Amino acid sequence: MGQCDACGEVGRTHECDTCGGEHCLVHHPRDRHDCAGLAVEDEDDGPGVVVLAVITLAVLVIGVVTGLTVAEVTDLGGEPSAPAADTDPMRADDPGDDVGRDPGTVGRDEPETRQPATAAVRNPWRESPVVVAIEGGGERSVRPLVAETIAFWERNDGRYAQYEADFELRPNATDPDVVVSFVDGEVECDGGHGLGCAPLLGPRTLAERPTDVRIAGDFTNESTLRTMKHEFGHVLGIRHGEPPRPLMRAVEANAQRRPLPDASARPNPWRTTDLTVYLDNATAAERQQIDNAFGFFTDGADGTVPAGIGFEYTDNRSAADIVVRIRNASACDGRQQASCGVVNGPDPDRDGAIEYYTRLRVTVSGVGTDAVAWHAGRWLAYGFGADETADFPTVLRSNRTYRERRDDWWS
Ligand SMILES: [Zn+2]
Ligand SMILES: [Zn+2]
Ligand SMILES: [Zn+2]
Incomplete structure (x- = not known):
């Protein structure tokens, strides 16, 4: 049992090879869901070569689980207690x-x-x-x-x-x-x-x-x-339909929602400070890398997130807040992309932006073990609301060199 990232339906889900999302049969094909996301290119030209990775914010994809929101606005008061x-x-x-x-x-x-x-x-x-x-x-x-x-x-x-x-x-x-x-x-x-x-x-x-x-x-x-x-x-004893009208009518059709802060604008875009993580296909060394990335965020990620956020590994993939997939060959959209990710969450005020995150899926593929922490860390920053260069901790910005990405940047 899982939940479709696209429509929120709970049931049997299928994992997308490209973005790592889970989808119902209807939304499984790549053109039926917001596939892949902001991609991070990796420089494999070797040490010492500085290459500015190109990040196109226009392809940043945020899935909105509309199935989690409710549309009807009816009043239910008036039933005797x-x-x-x-x-x-x-x-x-x-x-x-x-x-x-x-x-x-x-x-x-x-x-x-x-x-x-x-x-x-x-x-x-x-x-x-x-x-x-x-x-x-x-x-x-x-x-x-x-x-x-x-x-x-x-x-x-x-x-x-x-x-x-x-x-x-x-x-x-x-x-x-x-x-x-x-x-x-x-x-x-x-x-x-x-x-x-x-x-x-x-x-x-x-x-x-x-x-x-x-x-x-x-x-x-x-x-x-x-x-x-x-x-x-x-x-005060007044039933629906009784005066004063229209105040006491049963259905209020004109209720206006107030705008809610979007997830990326919150210090912690998650509803909790204890996040569960499912690691897919990681070796012990890769897991150590990812531990370092999580540790960096628990310590506040150079002041970009509130300190004290906890990460705990789980075996339950469907229930995990964060899924990190490690793949050998490129599993992201495009051969140059070494990592990709996507966030999901509800949009209760229906302004087209997620209000808080309920899921982050990260794929790291085809990079050496020593760069896994950097790519995972970069997507964690994204999962904590970073969507412009200035939002990222300096050590996780896209202008980091090949060497810097493989140093112990988290220490
Ligand atoms: Zn679906
Ligand atoms: Zn996909
Ligand atoms: Zn009422």
Whole structure:
């Protein structure tokens, strides 16, 4: 079992002799996938001869695994959460909703132990204010968005909501009533994925503490704000299709993704600092060479990558983050190419550039053992986002001489 580098399909894969990629039967032919990549020429003219290798960035190939991204944007909130399952929120005209009635005697699913502090607090948490905390969001400042959502419902709950609640934003509260969490990608809810999730609560339901409101983190502030107002609408007992419209409609078709940094712009374009490596066909001496290249990167590659990235060999080729193939004859596209490589990864913001890398495949072919580390190292630099000369550590730039490529450049 493997995963097709071209379409992301999981199943039986076939290795491409040219680029080392793994592909499904459909994408196996070379003209069906982004074959080979940026190639590095090697000077085999012998010691002392300085030859500038020609690197054509135009042929740099980045495969985008579109199969890993999801296209639909639907909202899945509004399904009653566990505590609300058998107690629908009451309508405003429900005769049972008379003022002054003790909510503790009304809520069927309310445990005996959680009596209201006072009969006056008629919200699912039975206390006031209702403390709202924030989780996630990364570098992005999401606090103003949550604050604006709360302010919106402060103005509008009397008109639309099933109950009124005095929400108070305390982003780092240790014992909050509601947690708004921002998640990577889209939100996984019961039954699918979408922009956001929240339980449908009502004046008689007893909320879980903390109540989870989850918001997809990959959208613009404007879209995020709309999603958050919508999800808080559910928390306040408003169902899909009810006013305020169109805020409470079930499907939000106009959600805008915000641009995400592309992999090559990240200090570490991988999602992890522990990468697994599969070595294909390496002799002990070649493996020693490659160890040296990895060691150089663990030490920060002359400051071009964050220090401390770990590399561990694995026997599981399909699951390996990095595959290095050693071939005797030229296995790259073109006889002059001594090494080639390709990176893969998802493109969730669909800007045509990989957002982070999930796979690097390197082929080193037809070079002497003592040049294996240099070629592997050069492609590792590429796998850490180097795509222009200035991005590469000096010792791995293409103007290195025959001799320099074979010295202990990593020490
Ligand atoms: Zn495929
Ligand atoms: Zn190929
Ligand atoms: Zn909804």
